[in-house]
Structures are given as C-alpha cells and as structure tokens.
Amino acid sequence: MPADKAKNAVAVAIHRVSKRFGSVAALDDVSFDIMRGEFFSLLGPSGCGKTTLLRSIGGFEAPTAGDIQIDGQSVLHLAPYARPTNMIFQHLALFPHMNVRDNVAFGLRMKRTDAATTARRVEEALALVRLEGYGDRGIDQISGGQKQRVAMARALVNDPAVLLLDEPLGALDLQLRLQMQVELRRLQRQLGATFVFVTHDQGEAMAMSDRIAVMNSGRIQQIGTPAEIYERPVNRFVATFIGHANLIEGRVAEQRADGTALIDVEGLRVAGTAQALAAPGASMLAVMRYEKLQIEAGGNASVAGTGTSTLATVSEKTYMGAALRFVCRPGVGPTLTVDAPNTEAGRAICEGDSVRVSWAASEINLLAE
Amino acid sequence: MTSPASGKTPKPFPGVRPIGRPFWLLLPGVAWLLVFGLAPILFMGAVSFWRSSIFGTTPDFQFGNYARMIEEPLYVELLVKTLRIAALTTILSLIFSYPLAWFLASRKGAWKAVCVVAVFVPFWISYVVRTFVWLPILGRNGLINQTLMGLGLISSPVEWFLYNEGTVYLGLVYVYTLFMTLPIYLALEKIDPKLIEAATDLGARPWQTFRHVVLPLSWPGVLSGSIMVFLLAVSAYVTPRLLGGTSGIMFGNMIANQFLSNNNWAFGSALSMTLVAVVALFLLVVGRWVGIREVFTGGKG
Structure with a gap:
C-alpha cells in the first residue's frame, strides 16, 4: 500500500460536478470531500442524483462539468477498468457462467495476477466474507445473502481505493438486510477501507454511516454525521426525509x-x-x-x-x-x-x-x- | 434473491414423477413423429436396399447400392467435399453473423426495431430468388463486370465470378446466415448489461470483457446457429445447382440426379441414407461436446 494512505486524507474529492441528461440536471454543482477510511452514504429519494454521482465516481457516467479526484488524482479521463474503484451493483451482477471462486478471481485475472497469488487472495477474500469452502458452488446454488457476500468478496479482493455500493441491500428481506448492514460495517472497519454507499433508506444510512450526504433534485442538502443530520436538519427537506x-x-x-x-x-x-x-x-x-x-x-x-x-x-x-x-x-x-x-x-x-x-x-x- | 440466474439451463422435467403420468397425452406428438419423421426414413432406408433398372425399382434386399457408393471414389470424395463446404459455410456465417448480431443487440429503442427489420426483410423473399439474383450481379454481362469494364479496369468480362466453389460459399452464406444471426442475437440480447459493466469495473478491458463474459454467455446461440447453418448447408441443393456449375456440385445435387434424371431411386436412397447417417453422427458428437461444455462452465447440478 502507498505510504500516503493515511487517515485524515481526502479519498474522493467531488468538485463542482454537474451532470445533465438533455435539459434535466441530474447533478447540479455538487462539491464535497470523502475522507479516507470513511463510511460515507449518499441518501435521497429516487431520482435525486445519488446513483448518477456514484456511477460518475466509478466511471460509468461522465459529468458534464466539474472534476472528480481520487487520492488527489483526477480520474475523469480514466475508463472504469482503469480506476482504483470497485462497485457492488444493485442487483449484484455476478457472472452466472462462473462459480463463486471464478467470480471472485475475475478482477485479479484481468490484471494478469499470477495464479498462486490469485488463489491465495481469493481464499482470503472468501474467508473475509465468511464463505470458506463455497468456491466451487455455482451462482445459482447459493442463497441471496451468500450472493451478497460473493459480490463483496469480488470487489474487495482487488483492494480498491474506494468501494462504491449501489443500494446492494435493496433486494433483501428485512432480517437479512439488518444482518448484512452489520456485516458491511464490520468489513469496512476491519479493512479501514473507504466505502461510498448509496441508499434511499434513511435507517440504513443512519445505522451504518460515518457521514451522510442528503441529496435532493441533484443538489446536496446537508452533509454531516447521522446525529448532526437528525438533530440539526438545515432545511425542510432534510427534516422531512429523515425521521x-x-x-x-x-x-x-x-x-x-x-x-x-x-x-x-x-x-x-x-x-x-x-x-x-x-x-x-x-x-x-x-x-x-x-x-x-x-x-x-x-x-x-x-x-x-x-x-x-x-x-x-x-x-x-x-x-x-x-x-x-x-x-x-x-x-x-x-x-x-x-x-x-x-x-x-x-x-x-x-x-x-x-x-x-x-x-x-x-x-x-x-x-x- | 430468488430470481433465477440468467444463462441457467433448466433440468429436463424437474420434479416430474416417473410413474402415473398420463402417457396418452404424448400420442399426438408421437404420431406426428412416426408419420412425418420416422416413416419416410424407414421407407427410404428400405428402398436403399432395392434394385433399380430401366424397367423401374423393384423390392429386394442387397447391398449393391452401398457397395457402388464405396467402390466409386467420386461419391466419397463428393461427400467429403460437401462436409467441407458445409463446415466452411458455417465458419464464414459465424464470422459474418457475430458482428451483425452484436450490432443489432447493441442498438437502442426505435433504432433497434428499424435495424432488425432492415436485416430481416430481405429474408422474406424466396431463397430461390435470393440465390438467382447473383446471376445478374456476377454473370458475364452482370453488374460487376459491366461496372469494371465501364471504369476501364478490365477489357473483357471476368468469367470466374460464377460457377465454382467460391460462388457456392457466397450463395450459401448469404442465404443461410440469418439462421446464425438470429440465435446469436437472441443470446446477446439476454445478457444483462450490468454484467458487462461489472466486468469493466473489475478491470476488464473491452476485449477481455468480450472474451470472458460476452462470448461465454452467447455461446449457446453460437452453437445452435452453427448446427442450423451446417445442417442447411450440408443438404444444399438449389444454391450449388444455380451458382456452382460443374465444379461447385454438392452431395444434394448428386442425390437429386438419381431421382430426377437417372431414375435410380434405390441408389438415390442409399446416398440419402448415408448423408442422414453422417449428419446424425455429427449431431451426436456436437451434442456430447456441448454437454461437456455446460458442465465445464458451471451449469452442473
């Protein structure tokens, strides 16, 4: 790991980012910093621009204006495969033609990591998400919660500078969702990784985040710790959307x-x-x-x-x-x-x-x- | 999630109890197969042991027809050549169809409908017409010769555009390529775009994404398209007849000759049976290979 991966440094800098789809502004002059090792949530109703912002960080959308920096370097010119980010997709997007192990190994293999290292890191990643021994299972042979874990392992095995999570828990039933919230938080603390988590569920954002950015209509309404946002909402939208x-x-x-x-x-x-x-x-x-x-x-x-x-x-x-x-x-x-x-x-x-x-x-x- | 993963192959009759099935429900299907599938082949198989002469075809049981086919190198050579043409036609169709299917599958909205229709409309025309149309294009006084002479690039018409094996490939690929395009297109259509995003996100460059995600997931389409085109090409008759000349003749033409001009039904049946057997063998081999393939790609269990 590079020496500058210290805490209290900016992991992701969003600088005056706008994104227009035709005449609609999905993101309207958004600026903020995400700190290293932070669990940062983007919270808002559907259509508020949170997913567009996440996809812009990952490289799947190109902002119409502004800059996005990761570890001090602008990433706008980089294709998704060249960015130091990994994403956990809303519906996970696990490869159906591969078993659990090959799914997890995918990123390392694409970077031509040698077979021994790949095998070792895949086993470590499976252990991290408590799926030891599941490597040979097909994707259609495991439960919804296990698929979540495979998706996490598949992303985390690449040691991303920033992990992007696009409402990955949305499809789970309540009990499993609560369980996975705890699990995600545990992983994030254990790895000291930077997580950017998109959700429309205020309870989920509250329970998991170090800081939350509340968004509406392409704008940031308020950024703060869960307590700050709950106890001191700055406007009517934040006050109504949360609690x-x-x-x-x-x-x-x-x-x-x-x-x-x-x-x-x-x-x-x-x-x-x-x-x-x-x-x-x-x-x-x-x-x-x-x-x-x-x-x-x-x-x-x-x-x-x-x-x-x-x-x-x-x-x-x-x-x-x-x-x-x-x-x-x-x-x-x-x-x-x-x-x-x-x-x-x-x-x-x-x-x-x-x-x-x-x-x-x-x-x-x-x-x- | 309980939604089935895409690309999953369904098990044959999952959960069906092996006894007590109302088997009579199968009767219409079985009858259809017997009348239109098995009976003609059995009849043809019987006739292949008969004896044809100038006085007609008489029932018999002798291996003369098969012996003749093996003794005269012409027939085996023609069979090998036919298999080669069918195989190469399949490969050429695949090379042509995959990018076309990819193009269609990656269009969006109204454009997609327009493109798909544009590709398929010519194939509503009879394949005889679509084969015949090459004559005024490639012929002695055809479009290409006229154009080249008009441009002063050649002084006399080029003769080899027509009536050779190359023309047969052209005709077969043109007539049958959609049987390849369609299944590949449908397979590509089914691929969740998020899987391609996921691959890209995990560091796969465009070629790697194609190689490791798109190609394996469209593989069933490639296989079924290949089988279709191969089967159609191996029994081609019209295309080599119209475009092949003497050097482009295929096994189907030889069979037709026995029935239409030589009046040798018995020998024609023997040739037909041989082709059926070879094709059946081919399907068996491919079928087994596909089975292994699916186990290999994680569809087991």
Whole structure:
C-alpha cells in the first residue's frame, strides 16, 4: 500500500460536478470531500442524483462539468477498468457462467495476477466474507445473502481505493438486510477501507454511516454525521426525509440571548433553538420530532408562556409495538403527533383524554423559511 | 434473491414423477413423429436396399447400392467435399453473423426495431430468388463486370465470378446466415448489461470483457446457429445447382440426379441414407461436446 494512505486524507474529492441528461440536471454543482477510511452514504429519494454521482465516481457516467479526484488524482479521463474503484451493483451482477471462486478471481485475472497469488487472495477474500469452502458452488446454488457476500468478496479482493455500493441491500428481506448492514460495517472497519454507499433508506444510512450526504433534485442538502443530520436538519427537506416530525410554521415572537426563540403558531407558543438569529415577525419553521415530545395524562398545570408545553386532547392513538403514537389537538394551534415509549403510563392514555404535551426548547429546531 | 440466474439451463422435467403420468397425452406428438419423421426414413432406408433398372425399382434386399457408393471414389470424395463446404459455410456465417448480431443487440429503442427489420426483410423473399439474383450481379454481362469494364479496369468480362466453389460459399452464406444471426442475437440480447459493466469495473478491458463474459454467455446461440447453418448447408441443393456449375456440385445435387434424371431411386436412397447417417453422427458428437461444455462452465447440478 502507498505510504500516503493515511487517515485524515481526502479519498474522493467531488468538485463542482454537474451532470445533465438533455435539459434535466441530474447533478447540479455538487462539491464535497470523502475522507479516507470513511463510511460515507449518499441518501435521497429516487431520482435525486445519488446513483448518477456514484456511477460518475466509478466511471460509468461522465459529468458534464466539474472534476472528480481520487487520492488527489483526477480520474475523469480514466475508463472504469482503469480506476482504483470497485462497485457492488444493485442487483449484484455476478457472472452466472462462473462459480463463486471464478467470480471472485475475475478482477485479479484481468490484471494478469499470477495464479498462486490469485488463489491465495481469493481464499482470503472468501474467508473475509465468511464463505470458506463455497468456491466451487455455482451462482445459482447459493442463497441471496451468500450472493451478497460473493459480490463483496469480488470487489474487495482487488483492494480498491474506494468501494462504491449501489443500494446492494435493496433486494433483501428485512432480517437479512439488518444482518448484512452489520456485516458491511464490520468489513469496512476491519479493512479501514473507504466505502461510498448509496441508499434511499434513511435507517440504513443512519445505522451504518460515518457521514451522510442528503441529496435532493441533484443538489446536496446537508452533509454531516447521522446525529448532526437528525438533530440539526438545515432545511425542510432534510427534516422531512429523515425521521418523523411535526413541521409547524409560525412567526418569531421573541428572540432570546441564549439562542432560543419563541414562535407563535396560530396562538400556540413554541420555544426552540434557532440556527440563525431571526428578526421578530419573521417566518420560521419549527421541527418537532415525534419522539422529542412528551405526553402525560391529566395535565392541569400548564406552564403558559414558556413555549415548552400545551394542553391537548388525544384524538387518535396507535399501538406500534416499541412506541405508542398519539395525535393530539391543543386548545389553540395545530395538531401535534407524539411518539411515546411503550410504558404502562403511556398505555393508560386513551383517545379523548386530556393530556399535557411538553418538550425541551433545545430539542426543537427553528429553521428560517 | 430468488430470481433465477440468467444463462441457467433448466433440468429436463424437474420434479416430474416417473410413474402415473398420463402417457396418452404424448400420442399426438408421437404420431406426428412416426408419420412425418420416422416413416419416410424407414421407407427410404428400405428402398436403399432395392434394385433399380430401366424397367423401374423393384423390392429386394442387397447391398449393391452401398457397395457402388464405396467402390466409386467420386461419391466419397463428393461427400467429403460437401462436409467441407458445409463446415466452411458455417465458419464464414459465424464470422459474418457475430458482428451483425452484436450490432443489432447493441442498438437502442426505435433504432433497434428499424435495424432488425432492415436485416430481416430481405429474408422474406424466396431463397430461390435470393440465390438467382447473383446471376445478374456476377454473370458475364452482370453488374460487376459491366461496372469494371465501364471504369476501364478490365477489357473483357471476368468469367470466374460464377460457377465454382467460391460462388457456392457466397450463395450459401448469404442465404443461410440469418439462421446464425438470429440465435446469436437472441443470446446477446439476454445478457444483462450490468454484467458487462461489472466486468469493466473489475478491470476488464473491452476485449477481455468480450472474451470472458460476452462470448461465454452467447455461446449457446453460437452453437445452435452453427448446427442450423451446417445442417442447411450440408443438404444444399438449389444454391450449388444455380451458382456452382460443374465444379461447385454438392452431395444434394448428386442425390437429386438419381431421382430426377437417372431414375435410380434405390441408389438415390442409399446416398440419402448415408448423408442422414453422417449428419446424425455429427449431431451426436456436437451434442456430447456441448454437454461437456455446460458442465465445464458451471451449469452442473
């Protein structure tokens, strides 16, 4: 391995990349860096440009503008076979006319690696994905999860500078998908490799990534750690795409020195943390995640004016197993949905009950609209 | 994933119980085979032991017809030559058809339909016409001679364009090449483009991708196309008749002569039976080779 393969170096630099298909912009002036050894996810709805970006890194799409560098070298002029990347395809694209071993050996053989080295590295790769002894199996003789592992081994055996993953877990059932998520994370940590993972599944991105880039309409909406993106979404799209939130528009009633602000929503006062100072009267969006709200029965002692609670009536209750979901109607203001942990106190609350819904100002984000 | 991998060869009758099948359902098929397949061959086989003379063909059981065929070198030589022509026609068709099939398979959208139709439309015309059309092109006063003389490149018409083995190759390849193109095209069509991307991603250059992914996956098409063209070419009659002259004659012409001009049905049947036997042997050998091949490429189990 080259000596400069240290951590804290940029593995992939995306610089002002645009891609147009006719009049449609699949990627619109996208720039960011992916660090070495990072598990980086591109997250967004279908058609947001995440796959186009991944395929551009791999060499299967040519950007109309901008530059892509891997380990400091521009790769735009390189064909896919000459790039230091390997891809795990959405439907895996294992070669049906070869057995497991020949699939895994393919990349090394194309580079004319000698037979002894190839055999050794193929066995190592199969061991890495826990498929020892499966070399002679045909591709149609193994299960879906095993095919996943073969696809991983086939890519990783080439020791790529960057591994590109194009929703490889999409076709698996839930249990297997969760299992493969853990497996992928283990592999990435064990190898210290740079993974770029495309997914539309926010839970998957959250569970696996060091950092996530949320994309929509060919643009980056936000880049950050899963916690940053979840706790501090920068706009309405990110707030809605990840997790469940009450999105409530109001006008700034009071801006406080500690960074919190109070907004007025149809008479309901909501205190939250503003990411930028806003003038009184300005329109703002409160992001109130379902599980950041608390619910308690009765609740006659309303702390009016602080903007951290309201009295309400439960209009709908849904049992979801791990959580209980309450739709509450405050006396004034919009409907609030609350996810409460499945506890005895929570289960005791019924539809039609009077409750108090409360929250901490630090947990509520106020976004400038 | 539960979706079957492409290129997988289905097992014959998987899961069929060996007893208690309603075998009478097979009767129409069996009857068809008996009447149109087996009966003519049995009849021809019987006639090949009969005796033909100027007074007609009379039932007998003697090996004279076969003996004559072996004793006179002409017939064996012609059979060998016919096999050679059929084999070379197959190879030439393959060389011509593979790039054509590749071209068709790699077109997209409406263009593909246009290209496919453009390739296939000429083959809706009778193959006799398509063979005959070479005469006004290659003949003494044909298109090519006229053009060359008009350009002043030659002073008198070239005679060897027609009526030799070369013309037979030209005619056979032209008439039968689509029987090669079609199965190869269908095989190429079935290849998932992602497999080609995957190969490229894994470091395979275009030639390597072709050699290690495209060719093996289109191999069944190549084989079935080759068998078709070989079988059609080995029994060719019209093409050598129209284009071959005396030096381009093939085994089929010899058989036809026995029936049409020599009135020697018995000897004609013996020649036919020999050709059937040789072709059957050929299919057996190829069939076995294909079987081994499929095991070799991982289709076992």
